[in-house]
Amino acid sequence: MSPKTDLLFQADSYQQSCAARVVAVDDRGIQLDRTVFYANSGGQPGDTGWLMLPHGEQLRIIDTRKGEVPGEIIHVPEAGAKLPALGSEVEARIDWQRRYRHMRFHTSLHLLSKVLAVPATGNQIAEDKARADFTELPGALDKAAIEQQLNALIAEGHEVRVTWIDEAELDRRPELVRTLYALPPRGQGTLRLIDIVDTDQQPCGGTHVANTREIGPIQVLKIENKGKENKRVVLGFAAGSA
Numbered sequence: 001m002s003p004k005t006d007l008l009f010q011a012d013s014y015q016q017s018c019a020a021r022v023v024a025v026d027d028r029g030i031q032l033d034r035t036v037f038y039a040n041s042g043g044q045p046g047d048t049g050w051l052m053l054p055h056g057e058q059l060r061i062i063d064t065r066k067g068e069v070p071g072e073i074i075h076v077p078e079a080g081a082k083l084p085a086l087g088s089e090v091e092a093r094i095d096w097q098r099r100y101r102h103m104r105f106h107t108s109l110h111l112l113s114k115v116l117a118v119p120a121t122g123n124q125i126a127e128d129k130a131r132a133d134f135t136e137l138p139g140a141l142d143k144a145a146i147e148q149q150l151n152a153l154i155a156e157g158h159e160v161r162v163t164w165i166d167e168a169e170l171d172r173r174p175e176l177v178r179t180l181y182a183l184p185p186r187g188q189g190t191l192r193l194i195d196i197v198d199t200d201q202q203p204c205g206g207t208h209v210a211n212t213r214e215i216g217p218i219q220v221l222k223i224e225n226k227g228k229e230n231k232r233v234v235l236g237f238a239a240g241s242a
């Protein structure tokens with residue numbers, strides 16, 4: 001039986017640190033009873049940061065991944081680091097600058113699928129750019145128009161709310177599923193739903209800003225054709241908003 005980690009970022013993506021206890025240590029890394037670290041999934045990279053150990057030592061965390069067993073969240077330490085003992089009390093602290101950029105890009109990808117009005121089939125977020133792939137988009141896309149619509153939605157300052165939805169309700173409302181790749185795990189009766197008020201609703205397990213205005217001005221860096229009806233849209237932060 002693998003220890004289950006309480007995922008604090010699901011309720012509050014702005015929490016940068018938490019007290020936690022080490023519940024497993026192996027050659028993959030460290031598991032905690034609770035964490036603010038987001039594990040790599042849905043195109044959003046795993047968080048990096050530090051575990052502050054007893055006696056003032058710091059352990060650098062270079063990645064966060066899901067383990068093979070559902071519910072496992074592995075904090076990956078830098079190579080050769082001395083690992084904390086099982087049961088240690090630590091403080092888990094993420095690299096907030098990096099995570100916040102991921103949150104801004106991640107939220108902008110929700111808005112992009114709204115602008116294009118088709119489901120994304122995949123995405124990848126980095127600190128300096130983010131991309132999403134779309135099928136069912138025949139014809140050329142107007143890069144300038146997409147950028148303008150995206151920035152209009154951002155500037156309108158829509159609140160972003162986290163709610164929970166019954167799986168049964170989701171089955172009745174399949175139109176909610178815009179991002180087929182980022183579906184949070186099912187089987188618990190409820191799913192996490194991200195509601196960009198008056199704009200877009202979709203189930204998602206990632207981290208988002210609280211208001212679209214926080215994203216800041218976005219640039220459409222390029223639109224690539226990936227076959228007849230498939231497109232890849234690459235976003236960056238506009239100069240001055242990075």
Ligand SMILES: [Zn+2]
Nearest residue numbers: 106194204206
């Ligand atoms: Zn999301």
